[in-house]
Amino acid sequence: MTSPAPVVLAFLDPAYPDGRVADASKPQLLVTDLGVTRGDGVFETMLAVGGTVRKMQAHLDRLAGSAAALDLEIPDQQAWRRVIAAAVARHRLENPPADPAADELVVKLVVTRGVEGAPTPTAWVQATPAGAAGRRQRETGIDVILLDRGYDSDVADRAPWLLLGAKTLSYAVNMAALRHAHKQGADDVIFFSSDGRVLEGPTSTVLLAHVEKSDDGTTVKRLITPQLDSGILAGTSQGALFAAAKAAGWELGYGPLEPRDLMDADAVWLISSVRLLAPVNRIDGKEIGTPALQKELTAELGELFAGIQ
Amino acid sequence: MTSPAPVVLAFLDPAYPDGRVADASKPQLLVTDLGVTRGDGVFETMLAVGGTVRKMQAHLDRLAGSAAALDLEIPDQQAWRRVIAAAVARHRLENPPADPAADELVVKLVVTRGVEGAPTPTAWVQATPAGAAGRRQRETGIDVILLDRGYDSDVADRAPWLLLGAKTLSYAVNMAALRHAHKQGADDVIFFSSDGRVLEGPTSTVLLAHVEKSDDGTTVKRLITPQLDSGILAGTSQGALFAAAKAAGWELGYGPLEPRDLMDADAVWLISSVRLLAPVNRIDGKEIGTPALQKELTAELGELFAGIQ
Missing domain, CATH: 3.20.10.10 (D-amino Acid Aminotransferase, subunit A, domain 2)
Structure with a gap:
């Protein structure tokens, strides 16, 4: 078995404009989060090639549209852009791409309705190396x-x-x-x-x-x-x-x-x-x-x- | 604002036949759990009155049926019964019901497909006081x-x-x-x-x-x-x-x-x-x-x- 792919995880949090970085190999979500108890949230999956996210605006617009369909208030696009840029940069710094031809990161954006009764959604950005199966x-x-x-x-x-x-x-x-x-x-x-x-x-x-x-x-x-x-x-x-x-x-x-x-x-x-x-x-x-x-x-x-x- | 309702949380884990008790107010799930990234899992919500879960067998049977529909292997009913009994007993011990007429606990069973690529599901039992809205x-x-x-x-x-x-x-x-x-x-x-x-x-x-x-x-x-x-x-x-x-x-x-x-x-x-x-x-x-x-x-x-x- 190979070692797990390196993940950079950053939660959107007003106190951390570049994202609150967290360890993806450790638990980060409550069991009462409506994302898991009700599948109540939205997401996007994007590809970063050579450190640049493709179709960023289209993904952010669709995320906003999905959230509106669910009456879910989510962080604004400026906030997402900062956390995404920081997460991609951190991943490339910590795991310099060995093969420039395979320098692809999957960047996932997730927003859940948060914990039942709580006023704020749970939102994060996750960057992982793209797998070989897709290629x-x-x-x-x-x-x-x-x-x-x-x-x-x-x-x-x-x-x-x-x-x-x-x-x-x-x-x-x-x-x-x-x-x-x-x-x-x-x-x-x-x-x-x-x-x-x-x-x-x-x-x-x-x-x-x-x-x-x-x-x-x-x-x-x-x-x-x-x-x-x-x-x-x-x-x-x-x-x-x-x-x-x-x-x-x-x-x-x-x-x-x-x-x-x-x-x-x-x-x-x-x-x-x-x-x-x-x-x-x-x-x-x-x-x-x-x-x-x-x-x-x-x-x-x-x-x-x-x-x- | 009232203090949060007391929760007893216990994960099904072969090493802990009565459940691995965990703090529900602290993060317990990975962000890569397929329960949250794909809503990929099953659940049941049961009511315990005076410490006895109503319709336990019917709920366990339906949980098994739901899991089969999703090709999801879940713990057996004997394992669920032990963890459920322990969680209900613990909740009543830690939070003795003040009003016998309102001695109701909501007991939730959840199984997710676990973390992507991992061989085991994530499964837990959660006991909380029944809210007043339903009554x-x-x-x-x-x-x-x-x-x-x-x-x-x-x-x-x-x-x-x-x-x-x-x-x-x-x-x-x-x-x-x-x-x-x-x-x-x-x-x-x-x-x-x-x-x-x-x-x-x-x-x-x-x-x-x-x-x-x-x-x-x-x-x-x-x-x-x-x-x-x-x-x-x-x-x-x-x-x-x-x-x-x-x-x-x-x-x-x-x-x-x-x-x-x-x-x-x-x-x-x-x-x-x-x-x-x-x-x-x-x-x-x-x-x-x-x-x-x-x-x-x-x-x-x-x-x-x-x-x-």
């Missing part, structure tokens, strides 16, 4: 299965208490869906709605691409993702990649998508902040797209995505 | 609103990864629904399915009663609850009360129920292990049943329920 899946691709999410694609607007656009700590269903996939020998899941629309992965956004020759002989590349109002999480990675792809001449499209649209695509990916762009090789055992085109498109989009801040 | 609502009754749960009533069987029959730590939606009710001046919620069936409360089971004169002039009292296969939690309190009511001559019924069945009932209750039998005065602002009959039935069922172990 491997980017390169080899993944097999996914389709699973019913149980909700119809109109419910998010109708029933805001279902918190469908919020990234909450209540991820038990997402974790159960992943276990279900692993038992079947698959790596990941794409959820569909009860009315048959493609939604999202448990921890990622779905993308697909079509490459067509237009009438005048030029090649048209189109990048498509499910529409946001189907109750999915707004993907910070999808948003950033779409902007970069548009600038590079891609056409963009937004659902509704059905499972057969995935089957008919030239390539499908699950995109997320840490694993980045993971090409989908098979869905429910069926091969997707053509390997050569998938590889080419993955390389092109991967380069675009690597270039964003 | 008040039993007496005065509550106002509820109906809210869409987003799922249809067939999804539980079709999609076990949604964990619909399991009592998980991922309660953010239940908490959001309660906040939504409170903002509207209501006390609680009854969820209905997307296909219009009555389901359950966020932390309780729905009961309704009809009182009719039969052809031969005798009075028939019927107690009804939504059917279990609609994806609701099996209520330990509902189960115990049904058994007691049957023995006392009530007829029993199981859904499907629609919201209008609630509106037409002679009385409606939300039943749960700590608040016990809370009569519903209004649903979406409309008065339910008749106050005199509701009071009479609540007293009768309350007495039956108080008598169970």
